[in-house]
Amino acid sequence: MRILIAEDDQVLADGLMRALRAAGYAVDQVASGSEADTALLTHEFDLLILDIGLPKLNGLEVLRRLRSRGALNAHVPVLVLTAADSVEQRVQGLDLGADDYMAKPFALQELEARVRALTRRGLGSTGSIIKHGPLSFDSTGRVAYLNEQMVDLSARELSLLEVLLQRAGRLVSKEQLVQHLCSWGDEVSNNAIEVYIHRLRKKIEQGPVRIATVRGLGYCLERIANDA
Numbered sequence: 001m002r003i004l005i006a007e008d009d010q011v012l013a014d015g016l017m018r019a020l021r022a023a024g025y026a027v028d029q030v031a032s033g034s035e036a037d038t039a040l041l042t043h044e045f046d047l048l049i050l051d052i053g054l055p056k057l058n059g060l061e062v063l064r065r066l067r068s069r070g071a072l073n074a075h076v077p078v079l080v081l082t083a084a085d086s087v088e089q090r091v092q093g094l095d096l097g098a099d100d101y102m103a104k105p106f107a108l109q110e111l112e113a114r115v116r117a118l119t120r121r122g123l124g125s126t127g128s129i130i131k132h133g134p135l136s137f138d139s140t141g142r143v144a145y146l147n148e149q150m151v152d153l154s155a156r157e158l159s160l161l162e163v164l165l166q167r168a169g170r171l172v173s174k175e176q177l178v179q180h181l182c183s184w185g186d187e188v189s190n191n192a193i194e195v196y197i198h199r200l201r202k203k204i205e206q207g208p209v210r211i212a213t214v215r216g217l218g219y220c221l222e223r224i225a226n227d228a
């Protein structure tokens with residue numbers, strides 16, 4: 001799960017990044033509307049946290065452009081951050097296609113709860129459990145189970161498994177994995193992805209699922225037929 005924070009108050013942005021990273025998300029931050037616009041054109045995100053009062057291009061304009069382009073990230077869930085007293089900003093934000101808003105100042109815990117709800121909605125499911133054969137993943141609690149037993153996975157391995165499970169049976173490219181797992185500050189290469197996949201395989205492939213390598217293209221989480 002990769003989140004973009006567009007917020008020019010650096011103290012607030014740092015607090016958000018710390019909290020969301022600790023909760024297992026990959027997080028990037030920009031401090032102006034024009035940078036947000038560029039980031040949304042070039043990288044795929046699972047959620048946008050958007051301050052309305054941004055320099056260069058205000059948040060409402062960023063949102064208007066995003067929703068009208070119909071391109072990359074056009075349907076990404078958007079949580080707008082508004083000034084406490086501005087009912088007008090909230091109404092405009094929701095009219096332009098924001099999914100939720102929070103008035104400043106807000107409690108971090110509440111923001112985290114809204115982020116969980118919005119990222120679940122982005123997956124097209126209301127429950128937080130993703131299942132595939134004997135594997136299940138609780139995206140709220142950030143815990144994976146194999147045959148009802150909890151699997152001991154690192155934060156990166158959990159994120160990797162989550163992306164593979166969301167697209168079970170379909171090809172996921174290394175580039176997509178890098179995009180979903182890594183923030184810009186992180187040095188994570190395709191080779192590192194291979195290492196994480198290797199570790200993940202050792203932990204989950206005792207059962208009838210496997211992570212197949214599609215040479216030169218990526219990976220696919222597959223079920224092995226019982227009668228094969």
Ligand code: CA
Nearest residue numbers: 008051053054
């Ligand atoms: Ca601001």
